[in-house]
Amino acid sequence: MVAISDILLGAAAAFIVTSLVGVFRIVRGPTMPDRVIAINIIGSNVVIVIALLAAAIGETGALDIALVYALLNFLLSIAISKFTVERGGVL
Template sequence: MVLVEDALLLAASAFIVTSFVGLFRVVRGPTMPDRVIAINVVGSNVVIVIALLAAAVGEPGALDIALVYALLNFLLSVAISKFTVERGGVL
């Protein structure tokens, strides 16, 4: 079982690195839609990392946290998109 836990932790660390790449796109994104998509990608990566860590540690309660965070990530994406459209920021 140690091999499975190590593989899950390795996958979680890969998603963390991908999140930092996404954060770079949030800061340096040329357009607002690029930034919105990058925020959504980072949020999705956080949900995946929480789920992988929950599986590696054996804590099923953390999956509830991942589910709530996924819902909040979706609502954030919708809110930012609506705000962008109302301000006329869509190309």
């Protein structure tokens, strides 16, 4: 029988693979908004992976780290967007 922790670890691996697609979009993205969205997606995936790993290993302290990282990811997206708008990078 498959343990719940194995399912959670498999889901975390799937989100890591999804993040690799975001890395491709950061490198090849034709516009700056594409890159900002890809960075935000990768940050969100990291938060999900941390939460899944915390649930799989039973470490509740990691959920606090995921929450702080989610807030930092949001602030990073806002900062990059503001910087892009100020430089006239938005079409």
